[in-house]
Amino acid sequence: MILEIAVCLPRDAETVTLVRGVVANALNSFGVTRECVDDIRLAVSEACTNVIQHAAAEDEYEVRVEIDEQACAIRVKNAGHGFDAAALEGVMPEPDSPRGRGVAIMRALMDWVDLSSEPETGTIVRLVKTLEVDPDAHFARLRARSSTTP
Numbered sequence: 001m002i003l004e005i006a007v008c009l010p011r012d013a014e015t016v017t018l019v020r021g022v023v024a025n026a027l028n029s030f031g032v033t034r035e036c037v038d039d040i041r042l043a044v045s046e047a048c049t050n051v052i053q054h055a056a057a058e059d060e061y062e063v064r065v066e067i068d069e070q071a072c073a074i075r076v077k078n079a080g081h082g083f084d085a086a087a088l089e090g091v092m093p094e095p096d097s098p099r100g101r102g103v104a105i106m107r108a109l110m111d112w113v114d115l116s117s118e119p120e121t122g123t124i125v126r127l128v129k130t131l132e133v134d135p136d137a138h139f140a141r142l143r144a145r146s147s148t149t150p
Contacts, residue, residue, distance in 0.1 A: 001142060003030070005065040011055050011078070016048045019063050023074070030067060031137020039109040040072055040129050046102040047076040047125040055079075055123075069143045071111075071130050079122035 003026060009015040020041050027037045044063070051061045061078040107113045110127045117123040133140045 001069060001146070003065075003067045006062065008060055008062045011052055011059050011061060013049075013052050016045055016052065019048050020045050023065055023072075026065065026067060027072065027131075029139075030131070031134045031139040032072075033132045033134055036129065036132040040074070040127075043106045043109045043113075043127050043129070044074050044076070046105050047074070047127065050102050050125070051076060051078045051123075059122075067131070069131075069146055071128055074127040076125045076127075077122060 023044050024037055024041050055078045059078050064075045066073045106127060110129045112128040114126040
């Protein structure tokens, strides 16, 4: 069982709330635990907020969400001017800085995070998290059935 959602959005701060809601509703319908939903929702919010803050004003961005029995994979892509993604590896801002924690937050919350960015091509943020499912949820029973079916 796989659920795929893709949305193309204008670079506008209000779209972050929309994406958070779509992702949370999809995960909730699968019976994903509240803590896991909250982690994913915050990580996707940080990825989208980075687009809003750093992409060119006329850029649109795309969010693709894929949920299967085991994981949630999210891809946030914009066609902006790009940046040096490798330079963010292990970097934290000064303690009194009001910005610069988004990538660190994504890495702390998700099982896998990948940033790729090229001039003229744009930036892609990939996030993956193994799902924790409420054992009483309908999805948990479907998950158990599919893992025992040859």
